Amino acid sequence: MTGITTTDLVKRFEDVTAVGGVDLNVRDGEFLVLVGPSGCGKSTTLRLLAGLESPTEGSIEIADEVVTTVSPAARDVAMVFQNYALYPHMTARENMTFGLGTATEFTDDEVTERVADAAEILDIEDLLDRTPSALSGGEQQRVAIGRALVRDPEVFLMDEPLSNLDAKLRVQMRAELAELHEQLRTTTLYVTHDQVEAMTLGDRVAVMYDGEIQQVAPPQRLYDAPATRFVAEFIGSPGMNTVEGMLERRGDSVCVTWDENSVPLPSPVPDPVTSHVGDRVVLGLRPEDLSQEMNGPLSMDITVTEPLGDSLLTRGTVGDTEMEVSLPPRSAVEVGDVLSLTADPERLHLFDPEAGGAFY
Numbered sequence: 445m446t447g448i449t450t451t452d453l454v455k456r457f458e459d460v461t462a463v464g465g466v467d468l469n470v471r472d473g474e475f476l477v478l479v480g481p482s483g484c485g486k487s488t489t490l491r492l493l494a495g496l497e498s499p500t501e502g503s504i505e506i507a508d509e510v511v512t513t514v515s516p517a518a519r520d521v522a523m524v525f526q527n528y529a530l531y532p533h534m535t536a537r538e539n540m541t542f543g544l545g546t547a548t549e550f551t552d553d554e555v556t557e558r559v560a561d562a563a564e565i566l567d568i569e570d571l572l573d574r575t576p577s578a579l580s581g582g583e584q585q586r587v588a589i590g591r592a593l594v595r596d597p598e599v600f601l602m603d604e605p606l607s608n609l610d611a612k613l614r615v616q617m618r619a620e621l622a623e624l625h626e627q628l629r630t631t632t633l634y635v636t637h638d639q640v641e642a643m644t645l646g647d648r649v650a651v652m653y654d655g656e657i658q659q660v661a662p663p664q665r666l667y668d669a670p671a672t673r674f675v676a677e678f679i680g681s682p683g684m685n686t687v688e689g690m691l692e693r694r695g696d697s698v699c700v701t702w703d704e705n706s707v708p709l710p711s712p713v714p715d716p717v718t719s720h721v722g723d724r725v726v727l728g729l730r731p732e733d734l735s736q737e738m739n740g741p742l743s744m745d746i747t748v749t750e751p752l753g754d755s756l757l758t759r760g761t762v763g764d765t766e767m768e769v770s771l772p773p774r775s776a777v778e779v780g781d782v783l784s785l786t787a788d789p790e791r792l793h794l795f796d797p798e799a800g801g802a803f804y
């Protein structure tokens with residue numbers, strides 16, 4: 445089995461804890477995306493797996509072998525970097541064969557065959573004799589991926605490999621990477637800060653924040669059932685609206701109330717909610733789970749409208765809280781209007797205001 449397992453992995457740089465006790469499991473053949481905001485510890489985690497940093501605490505297993513103190517060269521991993529890291533004076537072919545190290549393991553024929561196979565997969569056969577300066581960004585990135593492919597490693601580690609490409613090329617290369625993984629099924633850990641990339645590429649996605657993993661789940665589950673307030677706000681574009689309120693009983697029903705607004709929960713009151721009645725809570729509402737309704741329980745003063753073509757994204761304040769609502773395209777609303785809204789009671793989320801964990 446060629447999975448990756450980290451156990452209580454910690455990396456401190458003097459007083460900065462970059463990685464704060466990470467237990468991560470990438471399954472055999474899986475494409476797992478590690479996503480999170482800048483500075484949350486993603487690259488450090490990847491560099492620890494590659495052996496480019498040594499952990500302060502914890503252990504790393506790759507393919508059922510403990511490699512915590514094994515040198516980078518002796519780990520059967522290939523890394524693809526954001527800046528491609530190609531040698532400018534070498535041709536694409538030389539850059540790719542350089543990845544085979546001392547080459548004593550392989551005969552010349554094997555090296556030629558491996559490069560030919562990788563070049564065919566990546567459609568760069570005609571570019572092999574060019575140096576990087578004669579290649580476009582997308583072509584350079586293909587060569588960088590080719591250099592990883594020729595090694596036929598147990599594991600690919602990719603650190604924001606598409607972030608230097610323009611938007612259109614990024615989408616194209618994203619599809620190519622997905623296809624490549626479909627074909628090779630090599631265990632892959634892919635780091636990005638782009639949640640769209642994470643959601644579209646990952647079999648599962650691990651969301652990292654402040655050195656810790658908040659949740660690991662398939663993309664749709666992450667969207668539908670975020671385990672923490674951070675995941676709820678981070679995943680989705682725009683992310684989930686969150687607002688602090690009180691969980692109050694009103695007759696037979698239970699509502700979250702703030703300022704003059706109140707959002708009822710489904711009836712009968714769901715079990716996990718009952719014990720929190722009377723508490724302060726954080727209510728989470730996705731922009732598409734709010735809709736216009738005459739005399740609805742929420743009113744929003746519209747401050748911005750953004751026609752996105754397939755929807756009209758509307759921003760405004762509900763009480764003192766900023767919110768975003770996704771309305772049908774061509775809805776007749778303008779900045780300055782007061783919008784009357786209702787929330788889908790089946791799609792509400794509740795979080796603990798201090799710890800941030802979801803309890804409904």
Ligand code: ATP
Nearest residue numbers: 457460461462481482483484485486487488489637
């Ligand atoms: P980005 O998306 O911006 O690349 P990241 O999530 O990959 O961010 P890391 O590069 O892993 O984040 O950095 C995590 C934290 O550790 C940051 O606060 C960073 O400043 C710090 N850090 C990383 N490398 C070092 C180092 N060599 N020395 C000191 N601090 C470091």
